[in-house]
Amino acid sequence: MDLKQIQEQCLVRIVDDDEAMRKSWNFLIEGEGWKTSCYAGAFRFLEEDDDSLPGCVILDVRMPNMSGIELQRIMGIQSNHLPIIFVSAHGDIDMAVQALKDGAFDFLPKPVSAERLLAAIEKACLISCELHESEQREKAARDNFNxxxxxxxxxxxxxxxxxxxxxxxxxxxxxxxxxxxxxxxxxxxxxxxxxxxxxxxxxxxxxxxxxxxxxx
Known part of the structure; x- marks a missing residue:
């Protein structure tokens, strides 16, 4: 699967309470050909996002009302398997290690270079596409068997x-x-x-x- 095919299938979610940061990342990521959706916080993401679309989540750690780490736990409970790329200026080594143990795809410290962020997005979205295709094959096979x-x-x-x-x-x-x-x-x-x-x-x-x- 080439990059264009991945981009056609995937949606990159940006979850950060900092409006300037959301706009900056959105400009960067869309400029590289990705479809994006921005959320000002975890609750808005949970209410509005369609997790049936493959892709990934660019997630800040420290946000009001619900932190990125708490959102990760809820996504796990909901069996939402979208890869999470944490990007934070407030993370420490212990937090990063725990987030990765809990299934996060990557943990990047701010400021993060555009190249590193885009590379992480591409890898995470490829994994998401492969998982989505596997789930679709299983669903079709199960429907046929039933x-x-x-x-x-x-x-x-x-x-x-x-x-x-x-x-x-x-x-x-x-x-x-x-x-x-x-x-x-x-x-x-x-x-x-x-x-x-x-x-x-x-x-x-x-x-x-x-x-x-x-x-x-």
Whole structure:
């Protein structure tokens, strides 16, 4: 994925109570081709931001009402996985270490160079894009799997184990012809052509195929 593709998909959030700093970063980041959204504080960010859009958060540490560190904790509780880049003039080593342990992508001291900030944004947004694409693949695979009937799901799990139609028919006490029909429906609904494809879908959605090893 090249930089242009990343920029097309991502939104860079700037959360800082200092209006001059927000405007400065916004001017810099937008000038490099990124889409941005600015928030004057943590509460405004929580109320207005759409976390379904990949990207990252440029976050100040010391803000009134709710600090950046407190916002990070709330994002964790909400399973908001946007990478956080802390930028602060008030951080110390212990604070930075703890923030990184808690999942922050980076912790940059003010004043931070434009090159270092932009490099951190690009890396964080690449990770966010990859995570977003993985989540979208999992959602699509789960939706397809959930479109199967209960019997088709049973057959799919057996197919994923690499069992032949006759073996599946014996285990489920149905005819081999019925297994063939279910197998065809499973592959069609999951958008795959083989047992390996069925197994791949079950791995994506972390679906237990039962005893034995899923076909690879």
């Amino acid at each position: 479109s199967l009937t209960q019997r088709e799901k049973m057959v799919a799990r057996k197919v994923a184990l690499g069992l032949l139609n006759k073996q599946i028919a014996d285990e489920l006490d149905i005819s081999e012809k019925t297994v063939q029909a279910h197998r065809g429906a499973v592959c069609r609904k999951l958008g795959v052509k083989s047992a390996v494809g069925v197994a791949a879908i079950l791995r994506i959605i972390h679906e237990d195929a039962g005893d034995g090893e899923i076909a690879r």
